[in-house]
Amino acid sequence: MTLIQPHEKSLVSPYFAFYLIVSMQIGVGILGFQRYIAKSSGHDAWMTVMIAGVAIHALVWMCYSLLNNSGGDLVSIHEQLFGKWVGAVFSTLFFLYAVFLALTALRTYIEVIQVWMFPHINAWGIGFLLIFVAYYFVSGGFRIVTALSFFCVLIGTPIIFLKYFALKNSHFYNLLPLFDHSLMDYYAGTKAMTLNFLGFEMLLMYYPFIKNPASSHKWSQWGAFFTLCIYTLTALESFAYYSQGQLKHTIWATVTIWKIVEFPFIERFEYIGISMWLFVILPNIVISIWVATRIFKRVYTIKQKYSIFPIMLLLWIGCFIFKDRQFIDALNTYVSRIGYYLIFFYIPLLFIIQRIVLKVKGTKHAKI
Amino acid sequence: MRKYKVWFITLLLLTACTPQKQVLEDIELVGTVGYDYASKDLVEASAACPIVTGGSQQATLENVVFSAKAHTSKSIRQELQAQSPRPFGSGRIGVILFEDKLAQKGITKIIDSLQRDPSVGRNIFLAVTEGKTKDMLTKKYVVNDIVPVYLKKLIEQNINLTIPRTNFHHFNYSYYGNGSDPFMPLLAVSGKYIKITGLALFDHSKYVDHISFDDSIIFKFMYQDFRQGSHEFKMKNNRYLTLENLNSKVKYEYKDILGSPRLTMHIKITGKVNDAAGLSLYKPQDITKIEKTIKKELDQDAERLVKQFQEKQIDPLGIGDRARSKVRNFTFKEWDQKYPTMPVTVSSEINITQSGIVE
Numbered sequence: 001m002t003l004i005q006p007h008e009k010s011l012v013s014p015y016f017a018f019y020l021i022v023s024m025q026i027g028v029g030i031l032g033f034q035r036y037i038a039k040s041s042g043h044d045a046w047m048t049v050m051i052a053g054v055a056i057h058a059l060v061w062m063c064y065s066l067l068n069n070s071g072g073d074l075v076s077i078h079e080q081l082f083g084k085w086v087g088a089v090f091s092t093l094f095f096l097y098a099v100f101l102a103l104t105a106l107r108t109y110i111e112v113i114q115v116w117m118f119p120h121i122n123a124w125g126i127g128f129l130l131i132f133v134a135y136y137f138v139s140g141g142f143r144i145v146t147a148l149s150f151f152c153v154l155i156g157t158p159i160i161f162l163k164y165f166a167l168k169n170s171h172f173y174n175l176l177p178l179f180d181h182s183l184m185d186y187y188a189g190t191k192a193m194t195l196n197f198l199g200f201e202m203l204l205m206y207y208p209f210i211k212n213p214a215s216s217h218k219w220s221q222w223g224a225f226f227t228l229c230i231y232t233l234t235a236l237e238s239f240a241y242y243s244q245g246q247l248k249h250t251i252w253a254t255v256t257i258w259k260i261v262e263f264p265f266i267e268r269f270e271y272i273g274i275s276m277w278l279f280v281i282l283p284n285i286v287i288s289i290w291v292a293t294r295i296f297k298r299v300y301t302i303k304q305k306y307s308i309f310p311i312m313l314l315l316w317i318g319c320f321i322f323k324d325r326q327f328i329d330a331l332n333t334y335v336s337r338i339g340y341y342l343i344f345f346y347i348p349l350l351f352i353i354q355r356i357v358l359k360v361k362g363t364k365h366a367k368i
Numbered sequence: 369m370r371k372y373k374v375w376f377i378t379l380l381l382l383t384a385c386t387p388q389k390q391v392l393e394d395i396e397l398v399g400t401v402g403y404d405y406a407s408k409d410l411v412e413a414s415a416a417c418p419i420v421t422g423g424s425q426q427a428t429l430e431n432v433v434f435s436a437k438a439h440t441s442k443s444i445r446q447e448l449q450a451q452s453p454r455p456f457g458s459g460r461i462g463v464i465l466f467e468d469k470l471a472q473k474g475i476t477k478i479i480d481s482l483q484r485d486p487s488v489g490r491n492i493f494l495a496v497t498e499g500k501t502k503d504m505l506t507k508k509y510v511v512n513d514i515v516p517v518y519l520k521k522l523i524e525q526n527i528n529l530t531i532p533r534t535n536f537h538h539f540n541y542s543y544y545g546n547g548s549d550p551f552m553p554l555l556a557v558s559g560k561y562i563k564i565t566g567l568a569l570f571d572h573s574k575y576v577d578h579i580s581f582d583d584s585i586i587f588k589f590m591y592q593d594f595r596q597g598s599h600e601f602k603m604k605n606n607r608y609l610t611l612e613n614l615n616s617k618v619k620y621e622y623k624d625i626l627g628s629p630r631l632t633m634h635i636k637i638t639g640k641v642n643d644a645a646g647l648s649l650y651k652p653q654d655i656t657k658i659e660k661t662i663k664k665e666l667d668q669d670a671e672r673l674v675k676q677f678q679e680k681q682i683d684p685l686g687i688g689d690r691a692r693s694k695v696r697n698f699t700f701k702e703w704d705q706k707y708p709t710m711p712v713t714v715s716s717e718i719n720i721t722q723s724g725i726v727e
Contacts, residue, residue, distance in 0.1 A: 169533075169535075174689075174693060177693060180696045243545025259537075260489075
C-alpha cells in the first residue's frame with residue numbers, strides 16, 4: 001500500500017474546506033442555469049435547485065465516509081477496492097474528468113467574454129493568458145490554491161447583492177402556484193441542475209491535504225449549504241424577474257439581470273460583473289488542474305510540476321477545438337451528464353463496495 | 369535570465385490579440401434612436417447623439433441627428449456610420465422611439481436586433497410617437513436639455529407619477545411571456561414641448577390601441593402598487609376635485625379560473641384632496657360623500673378600460689399572467705378564448721386622510 005502523506009508544511013486548516021467546496025461549485029453554471037432547469041419544471045424549478053442541493057449534502061457525507069475509511073484519497077480507494085491496475089484505469093478516467101471540468105469552465109467563460117464584451121477576441125489568445133495565470137497558482141502548490149479559493153469566495157460573494165436592483169422589476173407572483181409539475185419534471189430539472197453543483201467531488205483528491213481531515217466534514221457541509229443558498233436565491237430572483245417565455249430566450253439569465261443594475265457612475269454594469277467573474281472562474285480551473293496533476297503523481301509518479309504542462313497544452317488545444325455556441329453547449333451538456341453519473345452512481349457504488357469489503361474483512365473502521 | 373526572455377517574447381507576441389480599444393472621446397455615443405416607417409420593407413433610423421461643441425471655455429452639448437434607411441437594423445448602422453466621423457456606441461442609449469405607423473406594422477425585427485445587442489441596456493425606455501420620430505428628434509424645444517436627455521427625464525419622472533412602470537425589460541417580459549401584452553408611453557410634439565399623450569398598447573409586436581394620458585393613471589391604479597400621482601374627478605354640479613395619491617394598492621381576486629373565470633380588482637387608495645374648489649371638507653359626512661363619488665367614478669373608468677382591452681383582445685394589465693399564478697393546471701390556450709368575454713368588476717376603496725393645511 002503506497003500512501004503518500006503530504007508534508008506537514010503543505011497542509012491547510014480544516015475550515016478551508018468551506019472555501020474549497022464553494023469556490024469549486026460556483027462557476028460558469030450560475031450565469032445561465034435558469035433556462036435549463038426551467039425547461040422541464042417551469043416556475044417550480046427553484047425547488048429542483050433545493051432538491052439537488054440536499055442530494056449533494058448526502059454525497060458529501062458519502063465522500064467523507066469513503067475517505068475516512070480508506071485514510072487516503074481517491075487513488076488509494078481505487079487501489080484498495082479494485083487492485084492496482086484496474087484502480088489505475090479508474091483514476092485515469094477521473095483525471096480526464098478533471099481536465100474536462102477545467103476546460104468547460106475555461107471555454108464557457110471565454111465565450112461569455114466574447115459574446116458580451118469583446119466579440120473580436122481570439123479564444124486561444126485569452127485562453128493562453130488564463131491558463132498561464134492558472135499555472136502560476138497550481139505551481140505554487142496546494143496552499144496557494146487554497147488561498148486563491150479563499151480570496152475568490154470573498155471577492156465573488158458580494159455580487160449576490162446586485163439582485164437588489166432586480167427586485168423592483170420583479171413579479172413575485174410568478175413563483176406561484178407551487179407544485180404545478182409532475183415528479184418526472186422535477187427529476188429532469190434536478191438532473192439539469194447537477195452541472196452547477198459539480199466540483200465538490202474534487203474533495204476526493206485534496207482530502208489528505210487537510211489537517212485532521214475528518215474534522216473538516218462540517219466545513220464541507222457548510223460549504224455545500226452556502227452554494228445551495230446562493231443558487232436558490234439566484235433561481236428565485238430570476239423566476240420572479242423573467243417571464244417563462246422570456247427566460248427561454250435568455251442564454252445568460254444572471255448576466256442579463258445585471259443589465260438592470262444602475263449606478264450613477266456606470267451605465268453598463270455587466271462589464272464589471274463579467275470581469276469580476278474571473279475570480280469565480282479561476283478557482284474552478286486551478287483546482288481542477290491541480291487535481292489532475294495530483295492524480296498523475298499518485299498513479300504514475302510523475303512530478304506535478306512536469307505533468308502540468310501537457311494538461312495546459314490539452315486545455316489550450318481545447319480552446320481551438322470548441323469554437324462556437326453549439327460546440328460549447330455540447331461540451332457543457334456532456335460534462336454535465338458525465339458528472340451526473342459520476343456523483344449519483346459512481347460515488348454511491350464505491351461507497352457500497354467499500355462497505356462490503358470492510359464487512360468481509362471484518363475490520364470495521366480499520367485502515368485496510 | 370533566459371527564462372524571462374522567453375516570457376517577454378511570448379507576451380510581445382500576444383499583443384496582436386488585444387481587443388479593439390474604445391475610448392470615450394473617440395466614439396459617438398447615441399442617446400436616442402428613432403425608427404420610422406419608410407416603405408414596405410424599409411426602415412428609417414435616426415440616431416440622436418449629444419456632441420460637445422464650443423471648445424473647453426464654453427462647452428455646450430448639442431444634439432446631432434444622423435438618419436439613414438435600410439432593411440435591417442444592423443445595416444442601418446452601416447448607413448449611419450457612413451455619415452459620422454466616429455464609430456457609434458450604443459451603450460448609452462436611453463430612449464428608443466417608434467413611429468406609430470411603423471409600430472402598427474409590427475416591430476419584431478427591431479426588437480429582436482436590440483435584444484441581441486449586448487451593449488443595449490434593459491433599464492431604458494421604449495416609446496411610440498405620433499408622427500415621425502425624426503421630426504421629434506430634430507426639432508428645437510424651449511427646454512434647456514438636449515433632446516435625448518429631455519426625453520429620458522420626461523419619461524422617467526412621469527413613470528414616477530402618472531404612467532405605469534415600463535422599460536425595455538418590462539417590454540420583453542410581456543413580449544415573450546404569455547398572458548400579458550406590452551405597452552409603451554405615447555409621445556407627441558406639442559408646440560415647443562414634447563408631451564406624453566397616453567399609453568400605446570401592443571398586441572404582441574403590433575401597436576393596436578391607445579389610452580389617453582388621463583386614463584393612464586387609472587391604468588396604473590389597476591396595474592401596480594405605487595405612492596404618487598394625482599387624478600381629477602368630476603363631482604356634482606360640474607365641480608372638480610383633485611385626489612393626490614399617497615398610497616395605492618391593488619389586489620386581483622379571481623373566481624373559477626379553469627371554468628368560467630370572473631375577476632374582481634380591489635383597489636385601495638389612501639389620498640389627500642388638494643384642489644376642492646367650493647367643496648366643504650370639514651364634516652366627516654362630506655368626506656364620505658366625496659369618497660363615494662370618487663369610488664363610483666374610478667370603478668366606472670377602470671371597468672371601461674378593461675372592457676376596451678377585452679374588445680381588442682389585448683391584456684396589458686397581465687390579467688392572464690396573474691391568473692396563471694393562482695391555479696394549477698392552467699393553460700393559456702383555454703384562457704385566451706375566455707379572456708375577451710370574462711366579467712371583470714372593479715371595486716375600489718378610497719380613503720381621504722388629509723385635505724391640505726386649511727379647513
